[in-house]
């Protein structure tokens with residue numbers, strides 16, 4: 001090993017605290033524990049904490065999955081005592097409150113990695129910007145990628161990106177950066193982390209892909225198939241790139257794990273709650289009857305609002321996000337809205353070429369999508 005190679009060994013954080021004992025928080029805690037870290041997980045529910053501590057199970061969120069040993073508690077101060085790094089893994093709408101609650105107990109030097117996928121409604125702030133307003137100067141980053149919680153918890157080979165903005169010191173000594181140290185804290189033979197310094201690009205991919213997946217589910221539920229899915233994935237990547245770039249992120253980040261990778265995963269399976277909600281609505285099931293009436297975290301539903309608000313503010317079209325918003329929140333007709341979307345003026349690909357062509361279907365007075373014979377569809 002050369003002197004230079006030896007200098008680039010990154011040291012894992014010894015003790016890591018995970019805030020949130022739902023499906024993704026528990027799966028990430030399992031990843032950390034399998035990688036050899038001392039893990040504490042905080043959750044709101046006493047019974048769930050007891051079950052993790054005594055049976056290495058979280059039967060509500062990850063049924064039938066054996067977890068590696070970890071310590072669970074419902075006491076926030078106790079959970080954060082001695083934590084060298086923290087992962088916050090509660091839904092995006094709870095992020096501000098969660099950060100305010102943990103702030104008094106977290107060492108300001110400890111990096112905080114945000115794992116919720118979303119943008120704050122009303123403010124249009126990224127999760128990292130919300131956290132920066134509530135924490136006390138901690139390095140703030142994100143962990144994101146194509147990662148269904150149950151598969152991750154079962155140690156299926158998985159890759160994800162650890163993103164923190166690189167400071168001047170991080171560029172001089174990248175192996176000491178929070179991104180590198182967190183990556184080696186998580187990494188194992190089955191969980192492969194990548195590093196990024198484009199936190200904005202990473203966060204935008206994670207937030208927008210859920211809304212696109214709802215659109216994809218809606219069209220699949222309405223009976224359309226693989227051509228439609230591939231088109232929506234491609235168009236969705238363009239929406240992500242445009243928003244990432246407008247906010248100072250990099251377009252190429254969107255073509256990686258946290259954009260294209262996660263969008264492809266989410267649009268490909270009803271394991272996704274976003275895709276699944278879209279499918280049920282596309283099949284004509286009323287919103288309050290979806291998921292058999294159970295409350296389920298569907299980030300794209302909330303984030304259709306925040307993303308359209310943000311797109312309005314910065315003047316971006318984001319047509320798929322607007323379609324989803326109109327159907328979910330303005331009561332727009334699903335088939336008619338998608339028919340109008342599909343018959344928009346013809347544009348160039350890539351968008352760098354400015355052209356917009358009206359055509360006979362450019363103003364669809366009637367839905368132009370075919371009625372499907374359900375036996376064939």
Ligand SMILES: NC(=O)C1=CN([C@@H]2O[C@H](COP(=O)(O)OP(=O)(O)OC[C@H]3O[C@@H](n4cnc5c(N)ncnc54)[C@H](O)[C@@H]3O)[C@@H](O)[C@H]2O)C=CC1
Nearest residue numbers: 021022023024025090091092094116117147148149297299
């Ligand atoms: N489940 C998955 O496969 C993945 C989820 N994510 C993201 O992780 C975030 C969390 O999602 P999941 O763990 O899947 O949801 P979940 O529904 O499985 O668990 C949510 C957890 O948050 C807790 N919680 C809810 N409201 C709270 C509040 N006000 N204060 C404190 N705790 C609260 C619940 O008690 C529960 O433990 C979401 O942003 C999601 O997009 C990211 C990657 C994969």
Ligand SMILES: O=C(CO)COP(=O)(O)O
Nearest residue numbers: 145146147148272273274
């Ligand atoms: O973010 C996820 C996979 O990367 C989980 O997707 P859902 O929230 O749609 O289940």
